[in-house]
Amino acid sequence: MKLVADLHIHSHYSRATSPNLTFEHLTRWAQLKGVNIVGTGDISHPGWLAEMREKLAPAEEGLFRLKDEVAGAVQTQAPPACHAPVRFILGGEISNIYKRGDKTRKVHNIVFAPSFEAVERLQARLEKIGNIRSDGRPILGLDSRDLLETLLDVDPACHLIPAHIWTPWFSLLGSKSGFDSVAECFGDLTPHIFALETGLSSDPPMNWRVSALDRYTLVSNSDAHSPEKLAREANLFDIELAYPALFDALRKDLTPSAPPSLRGKGDGGIGGFLGTIEFFPEEGKYHLDGHRKCGVAWDPVTTLAHGGLCPQCGKEVTVGVMHRVELLADRPAGARPPRPHPFTSLIPLPEVLGEVYGVGAGSRQVEAEYMKLLARLGPELAILADVPLAEITATGGERLAEGIGRMRRGEVTAEAGYDGEYGVIRLFRGASAPMSSGQIGLFGEEGTAKGEKRKTKGAAAVREQAALYDLEPLLSPLFLSPQPPSLPYEGREGGGVSPPFPGREGGGMSPPFPGREGGPGGSGLAVLNPQQRAAVLCTDAPLVIVAGPGTGKTRTLTVRIAYLILEKEVAPESILAITFTNKAAGEMAERLAGLLGAETAGRVIVKTFHAFGALLLREWAGRLGLSPDFAILTEEDRAAVLRQACPELKQGEVDAYLAQISEAKNRLLGPDDLEPCPYVPGASESARHVRAVYRAYEVALADSQALDFDDLILQTVRLLETHADVLQAVQTRYRWISVDEYQDVNLAQYRLLRLLTAPAPPAPQPFDFAQDKLWGEPTYPQLWGEPTYPPGLGGRGANLCVIGDPDQAIYGFRGADPRYFLQFEQDYPGAVTLSLNRNYRSTQLILDAATQVIARNPDRQAVEIFSDFVEQVRLDVYRAPTDKAEAEYVVHQIEQMVGGTSYFSLDSDRVTGDTPAAARSFADFAILYRLSAQSRL
Numbered sequence: 001m002k003l004v005a006d007l008h009i010h011s012h013y014s015r016a017t018s019p020n021l022t023f024e025h026l027t028r029w030a031q032l033k034g035v036n037i038v039g040t041g042d043i044s045h046p047g048w049l050a051e052m053r054e055k056l057a058p059a060e061e062g063l064f065r066l067k068d069e070v071a072g073a074v075q076t077q078a079p080p081a082c083h084a085p086v087r088f089i090l091g092g093e094i095s096n097i098y099k100r101g102d103k104t105r106k107v108h109n110i111v112f113a114p115s116f117e118a119v120e121r122l123q124a125r126l127e128k129i130g131n132i133r134s135d136g137r138p139i140l141g142l143d144s145r146d147l148l149e150t151l152l153d154v155d156p157a158c159h160l161i162p163a164h165i166w167t168p169w170f171s172l173l174g175s176k177s178g179f180d181s182v183a184e185c186f187g188d189l190t191p192h193i194f195a196l197e198t199g200l201s202s203d204p205p206m207n208w209r210v211s212a213l214d215r216y217t218l219v220s221n222s223d224a225h226s227p228e229k230l231a232r233e234a235n236l237f238d239i240e241l242a243y244p245a246l247f248d249a250l251r252k253d254l255t256p257s258a259p260p261s262l263r264g265k266g267d268g269g270i271g272g273f274l275g276t277i278e279f280f281p282e283e284g285k286y287h288l289d290g291h292r293k294c295g296v297a298w299d300p301v302t303t304l305a306h307g308g309l310c311p312q313c314g315k316e317v318t319v320g321v322m323h324r325v326e327l328l329a330d331r332p333a334g335a336r337p338p339r340p341h342p343f344t345s346l347i348p349l350p351e352v353l354g355e356v357y358g359v360g361a362g363s364r365q366v367e368a369e370y371m372k373l374l375a376r377l378g379p380e381l382a383i384l385a386d387v388p389l390a391e392i393t394a395t396g397g398e399r400l401a402e403g404i405g406r407m408r409r410g411e412v413t414a415e416a417g418y419d420g421e422y423g424v425i426r427l428f429r430g431a432s433a434p435m436s437s438g439q440i441g442l443f444g445e446e447g448t449a450k451g452e453k454r455k456t457k458g459a460a461a462v463r464e465q466a467a468l469y470d471l472e473p474l475l476s477p478l479f480l481s482p483q484p485p486s487l488p489y490e491g492r493e494g495g496g497v498s499p500p501f502p503g504r505e506g507g508g509m510s511p512p513f514p515g516r517e518g519g520p521g522g523s524g525l526a527v528l529n530p531q532q533r534a535a536v537l538c539t540d541a542p543l544v545i546v547a548g549p550g551t552g553k554t555r556t557l558t559v560r561i562a563y564l565i566l567e568k569e570v571a572p573e574s575i576l577a578i579t580f581t582n583k584a585a586g587e588m589a590e591r592l593a594g595l596l597g598a599e600t601a602g603r604v605i606v607k608t609f610h611a612f613g614a615l616l617l618r619e620w621a622g623r624l625g626l627s628p629d630f631a632i633l634t635e636e637d638r639a640a641v642l643r644q645a646c647p648e649l650k651q652g653e654v655d656a657y658l659a660q661i662s663e664a665k666n667r668l669l670g671p672d673d674l675e676p677c678p679y680v681p682g683a684s685e686s687a688r689h690v691r692a693v694y695r696a697y698e699v700a701l702a703d704s705q706a707l708d709f710d711d712l713i714l715q716t717v718r719l720l721e722t723h724a725d726v727l728q729a730v731q732t733r734y735r736w737i738s739v740d741e742y743q744d745v746n747l748a749q750y751r752l753l754r755l756l757t758a759p760a761p762p763a764p765q766p767f768d769f770a771q772d773k774l775w776g777e778p779t780y781p782q783l784w785g786e787p788t789y790p791p792g793l794g795g796r797g798a799n800l801c802v803i804g805d806p807d808q809a810i811y812g813f814r815g816a817d818p819r820y821f822l823q824f825e826q827d828y829p830g831a832v833t834l835s836l837n838r839n840y841r842s843t844q845l846i847l848d849a850a851t852q853v854i855a856r857n858p859d860r861q862a863v864e865i866f867s868d869f870v871e872q873v874r875l876d877v878y879r880a881p882t883d884k885a886e887a888e889y890v891v892h893q894i895e896q897m898v899g900g901t902s903y904f905s906l907d908s909d910r911v912t913g914d915t916p917a918a919a920r921s922f923a924d925f926a927i928l929y930r931l932s933a934q935s936r937l
Contacts, residue, residue, distance in 0.1 A: 034379025062243020164199030201284025550841025
């Protein structure tokens with residue numbers, strides 16, 4: 001079945017698009033144009049998905065149609081000559097802006113899904129990364145390679161096609177922010193890329209010059225921002241009407257045979273993918289180089305002659321598609337790949353009519369003539385490519401037939417587009433020469449165009465003009481390179497592992513303490529400042545290090561651990577380092593491997609609190625009646641367990657009860673320990689409900705042999721408090737304990753550390769939490785009795801070193817309390833307190849400003865931070881009249897510093913386009929706000 005497909009459009013949810021981009025209007029215009037399969041556009045937007053479900057019904061496999069109650073009204077708005085089935089395929093564009101290789105990359109990709117369910121899963125994944133609700137084409141700080149991985153994980157039948165690959169600003173091969181090859185962008189997942197969308201400013205002969213593109217099917221789509229723009233570029237198929245058949249046609253090898261009408265014009269079009277309908281590329285708005293504001297439009301040689309700088313303003317011109325193709329081309333103009341697909345270049349019928357009648361393409365006269373032609377001759381694409389000229393003459397007149405005949409023969413005159421300005425293709429003005437090579441009818445019928453003067457006018461003339469102006473020395477390294485550079489995908493060789501740690505040949509760097517005879521002072525200590533060195537050398541007392549931001553906390557801890565092993569001959573297995581995040585644990589382990597070598601570093605236990613708890617619980621699971629293979633529940637699992645245990649709860653109640661249970665566990669409270677707050681009316685009844693739900697939840701966990709995240713610490717504390725032999729074994733094993741970010745510990749974590757380090761029962765807490773909780777708690781929060789501490793530890797517990805900054809406490813909402821940090825000397829008599837106050841991250845101006853903000857913190861231990869950086873940094877204070885104005889200001893500042901986030905940014909002059917290629921990416925920015933509600937602005 002022969003079909004026309006336009007797979008890349010937008011909905012009315014995208015910025016700068018027509019409100020008429022609804023399924024009703026799209027169906028009508030698909031019939032008027034002669035398109036059989038239309039992309040839905042914007043599948044990442046939840047609102048558009050809701051409209052899909054409301055108005056579309058399943059049709060053939062993976063395709064959809066208008067529901068009958070909607071389709072009836074649409075059918076009356078199209079002439080009978082245009083009536084034909086229209087199908088929708090679920091697809092949409094995503095803007096990926098991210099940093100790779102010290103350069104900000106801005107790549108647009110089209111993603112496709114086979115079902116509404118797959119779309120829902122994709123939206124759920126993407127919404128965890130960025131905002132998918134404010135724009136139909138979301139802007140995400142997500143690597144293109146990682147988007148593809150996410151897509152394949154959602155459903156293997158999903159597909160990705162890079163969009164308009166040559167566009168300077170937002171594309172795979174774009175001159176401003178793209179890559180030099182497909183493999184450089186997608187790395188190990190490159191084999192999953194089988195098609196590329198070439199965009200309006202290039203056509204197949206331009207792409208044929210780059211042999212690296214031979215392995216991909218080159219497709220063309222309209223990227224329509226209004227229904228009227230459908231099919232200005234499109235694809236031709238001869239396939240079964242089904243989602244799998246369409247993508248199979250794009251993936252399969254090119255067919256080696258062709259009918260006589262296609263010989264010499266491309267021979268991949270028999271069955272499957274037949275070829276493309278194209279713009280004349282000069283009409284695309286990024287064909288030439290130029291600077292729109294100054295009216296400068298250049299071919300590549302002229303750009304080189306001027307050093308790429310605009311003579312009017314001195315700024316860099318935008319390098320267009322023609323120039324970029326020349327940079328990557330390894331074939332001469334006019335060359336063809338082994339089996340090219342056919343194509344035909346067309347001008348939209350309203351533009352042809354406008355020139356015939358000497359009026360605008362959007363005039364009422366053109367609209368009336370357009371509908372008359374469609375009523376008598378059929379859809380627009382058929383009129384432009386296939387309807388005999390005699391029939392066009394009889395219906396539209398000789399001048400219209402002459403114009404369409406010239407278009408079919410390529411006899412047009414072009415004023416090429418540049419720097420966002422569309423070009424103009426004219427049929428009747430000035431002397432014209434054939435401008436098309438190898439055009440075909442709509443489905444492969446013989447065309448009459450001959451010659452390839454258009455390419456001589458452009459690409460081949462580059463070399464001629466270079467010789468004329470003696471520019472060949474400039475041209476040769478750029479345009480005559482036999483193969484464009486292809487850089488490896490950074491950090492993903494060998495299956496996606498991070499680059500090796502510098503110098504880690506043979507499993508690790510040489511130890512930084514060369515020769516123990518000389519004692520301390522090897523390279524590990526030599527890189528430390530005096531305060532850091534003092535912290536490393538303090539090994540005979542409990543140690544609390546007050547470390548301001550950027551003062552080298554992780555470096556100090558890791559060098560101290562290395563010093564213990566290499567200088568104090570401490571066994572690596574007796575060292576425990578605890579962090580708050582997996583990322584921090586991974587960084588610490590990596591640094592230790594650099595200092596000690598991989599084998600020795602691997603014997604040190606570096607874990608988060610929860611991972612350490614899981615380690616002990618699996619070892620001693622039988623003591624708590626658990627299986628060593630107990631499951632650890634995710635947040636989704638917790639909700640499912642509670643819904644099963646208490647099916648009467650609504651979703652909002654499930655979330656609320658889980659939050660209260662989590663808070664209770666972080667305070668070491670079981671169901672029977674919850675007490676109502678005496679100051680809250682109705683608290684007793686509320687506490688009874690929470691206790692009942694909590695008990696049911698715990699029973700369900702026990703039945704499932706599962707623990708939730710909070711249990712990993714709660715149950716570890718219970719294990720150590722109720723089993724003296726386990727406590728003795730653990731205390732004997734870990735004699736040197738280091739804790740990062742100690743200001744963020746909560747009661748359960750604090751209690752765990754006290755058990756690990758104390759040779760005698762820990763003293764009661766010196767302060768009361770009664771005002772900080774929902775239900776109250778015992779003065780000394782211990783649920784399972786006082787443990788009997790084992791003899792034989794010589795009266796000393798494990799050596800504990802903690803580091804942190806009470807001014808940076810951020811986990812109060814999880815029960816953390818910086819007062820544990822402040823009372824360290826009371827908990828551990830004889831403890832030493834040291835400070836790190838030299839900042840390696842910020843300038844003094846930043847530090848002074850931060851100090852002003854935190855100076856009034858209650859119970860603060862003032863630490864004066866200083867920096868030696870002399871970089872000039874300015875703090876701007878902006879007073880906005882409203883909260884919305886404040887949000888707009890922040891967005892605009894980021895938009896300018898990343899060099900634009902969309903074509904609207906450039907076309908509306910919100911940004912100048914002068915931002916260098918190494919501009920900032922979204923990952924370079926942080927936005928702080930006091931209230932969650934502000935984030936929704």
